[in-house]
Amino acid sequence: MEKLIAKIMQKKELSSLSKSFVEKILKEVISEKKDFFSELEKKNYNPKSKEYKFFVKEVRKRLRVVYGSFDEDKESVKKLIDEKKYDEALKKHVSTRERLPFYGEFLELISGKKIMDLGCGLNPLAFKKEYIENYLAIDIGQEVELVNRYFENEKIRGDAKLLDLSDKSVVRELVNVSANFDVCLMLKLVDTLESTTRDITDELLKMKCKKIISFPLQSIGGKKIAPQRNWFKKKAGKYDRKVIGNEEFFIVE
Numbered sequence: 057m058e059k060l061i062a063k064i065m066q067k068k069e070l071s072s073l074s075k076s077f078v079e080k081i082l083k084e085v086i087s088e089k090k091d092f093f094s095e096l097e098k099k100n101y102n103p104k105s106k107e108y109k110f111f112v113k114e115v116r117k118r119l120r121v122v123y124g125s126f127d128e129d130k131e132s133v134k135k136l137i138d139e140k141k142y143d144e145a146l147k148k149h150v151s152t153r154e155r156l157p158f159y160g161e162f163l164e165l166i167s168g169k170k171i172m173d174l175g176c177g178l179n180p181l182a183f184k185k186e187y188i189e190n191y192l193a194i195d196i197g198q199e200v201e202l203v204n205r206y207f208e209n210e211k212i213r214g215d216a217k218l219l220d221l222s223d224k225s226v227v228r229e230l231v232n233v234s235a236n237f238d239v240c241l242m243l244k245l246v247d248t249l250e251s252t253t254r255d256i257t258d259e260l261l262k263m264k265c266k267k268i269i270s271f272p273l274q275s276i277g278g279k280k281i282a283p284q285r286n287w288f289k290k291k292a293g294k295y296d297r298k299v300i301g302n303e304e305f306f307i308v309e
């Protein structure tokens with residue numbers, strides 16, 4: 057199992073994911089393909105077997121979906137950050153690229169300068185130094201290093217941490233520090249976390265500050281539609297809702 061995880065993580069873009077998260081996704085695939093997995097065990101994890109190849113490919117595919125990804129490698133995004141071409145860097149991540157024309161409107165939702173950003177991607181790069189008193193950014197991918205580089209370059213009081221938010225104990229620790237913040241962003245994250253950890257949203261909604269949670273709108277034949285997401289609305293209780301660009305925002309006090 058350890059070797060299989062190491063093999064999955066050999067891809068450069070997956071190498072900085074946390075091992076426990078990769079293991080969780082692998083176990084998810086194993087539980088769906090039990091027969092296939094016992095064959096693999098019988099074959100002593102032979103890297104040439106079709107079962108071995110299947111697990112490597114399937115887990116990598118799911119990891120890429122969950123964790124979104126850059127169009128280019130980390131080094132080229134790092135270079136853009138060092139050249140202070142932040143808008144160019146924001147274009148390299150699918151979520152921030154989509155939001156780029158709407159950032160002005162989005163930033164109006166935010167009150168206060170003490171910000172938590174869960175599953176941050178490159179979103180912190182859209183915040184100029186004057187809008188930040190303290191920024192805590194969390195992600196499971198290589199964005200963490202890039203966001204820290206941005207904070208250092210701009211001398212921003214911020215910290216990006218590599219943590220697995222599908223782990224309820226990690227989220228509970230963040231709930232404990234959340235009272236020190238004005239707002240907690242969870243942008244295009246919750247669907248993903250629910251798919252690996254059921255009811256994690258209940259824990260996320262316990263953050264003791266204003267919560268801004270977003271979901272992508274689905275585009276069908278050019279028309280944007282908002283899926284009902286009744287499960288989320290029920291959990292959130294009282295909320296304000298706003299659509300900006302290709303994204304639906306829920307504001308929960």
Ligand SMILES: C[S@@+](CC[C@H](N)C(=O)[O-])C[C@H]1O[C@@H](n2cnc3c(N)ncnc32)[C@H](O)[C@@H]1O
Nearest residue numbers: 123124151175176177195196197220221222243
């Ligand atoms: C669709 S992207 C959204 C990025 C950013 N919030 C935005 O909207 O610009 C989802 C982000 O969540 C992060 N993510 C996914 N699963 C995670 C987990 N279990 N723990 C921490 N971060 C996670 C991914 O690495 C990715 O950066």
